[in-house]
Amino acid sequence: MESLEKNILTVSQVSLNIKGSLENIFPNILVKGEISGIKRPASGHMYFDLKDENSVLHAICWRGSVSKLSVVPVEGMEVICSGKITSYPQRSNYQMIISSMELAGQGALIKLLEERKKKLAAEGLFEASRKKKLPYLPRTIGVVTSSTGAVIRDIMHRIDDRFPTRVLLIPSLVQGAGAEKTIAKGISDFNLISGEDRPDVIIVARGGGSFEDLMPFNEEIVVRAIANSDIPVISAVGHETDTTLSDYAADVRAPTPTAAAEIAVPVLSDIMNFLLKSKQTMYSNVNFQIEKRNNYLQALKRGLIHPNSLIENYMQRLDSATERLSVSINNMMNKKEEKITAYKRLLESYSYKNVLNRGYAIIKSENSLVTSVDDLNLGDKVDVHLKDGIKSAEIL
Secondary structure, eight states, X not given: XXXXXXXXXXXXXXXXXXXXXXXXXXXXXXXXXXXXXXXXXXXXXEEEEEEOSSOEEEEEEOHHHHTTOSSXXXXXXXXEEEEEEEEETTTTEEEEEEEEEEESSHHHHHHHHHHXXXXXXXXXTTOGGGOOOOOSSOSEEEEEEOSSSHHHHHHHHHHHHHOOOEEEEEEOOOSSTTHHHHXXXXXXXXXXXOGGGSOSEEEEEEOOOOTTTTGGGGSHHHHHHHHTOSSOEEEEESSTTOOOHHHHHSSEXXXXXXXXXXXXXXXXXXXXXXXXXXXXXXXXXXXXXXHHHHHHHHHHHHHOOOHHHHHHHHHHHHHHHHHHHXXXXXXXXXXXXXXXXXXXXXXXXXXXXXXXXXXXXXXXXTTEEOOSGGGOXXXXXXXXXXXXXXXXXXXX
């Protein structure tokens, strides 16, 4: 009985032995599977299952490793995970501790991008109505790209050749883990600038690379930064045949970084030639109009009568009118005089003086005409008007 008891293990001992054995057998393995049932608690850790057609493997990615993952895990994504197999003694479960993750082949990556594209398109991030017009002559151009690659040199060289203008660079990673964050931050930082340093247009660029190399420009954080930019954005990622989700969100897509510089600024010599031709055309039009109006003026001049002739004609007409007016006024005056004489005779015939000549008299009291005996009282002084004078009298 004592010997039997020596071989008895506790549950914890069994669990720890299993845990140690699993970790020794599977210290660093690669597992391919489809992500399912993602959980992200407040702790920052990530829990999910890796599954295939027949089995399920529980997986954990600790918070410190989550931020370093090269891809953002989503439901249904097929991935290859690196890590170790261990157990969870409290539940007698075995599980995989994930240290890194990558997509399982380009096919899975393309599938992921198609789903992401549909999602972002449904939100309206690629709508033509959101596109902003590029300025014709930007005073300042902002560039988000690597500070050490050939891309920034190509952009600067092309701008200097076409239309030298101010260029501001916010360096960023253009591939690898964390690149998408630096790209998005560069776009956002340019939008925070105010005053004369604020760019009129932003170029987001990188040179050619593999499908995987261009992945940062397919990440949501970059696409949203471009779509939300108040400053117009030109996307110039990879070669002409490469297309990323950033291209759909940008206001203008350029096939190459060099082409982005050509889109951003016109050719100075072309502008100078255009201005010169415009100046010549303007002068030609002005001279033509002057000549046209001069010819018109000459034609008018030939049809004009000399001022002296006009004056002589009006003087003659004035003399004739004056003569006619003089005759007309004399006739009118004679007729008026005849009328006045007739009115005078008529007035004299009605004059009260003719009545006085016939022996009548007019009596006035205080310059008022007396027409009735009732108007007079005893002792009133009156004036008696006769044909040959006036006599005063008193009423008795």
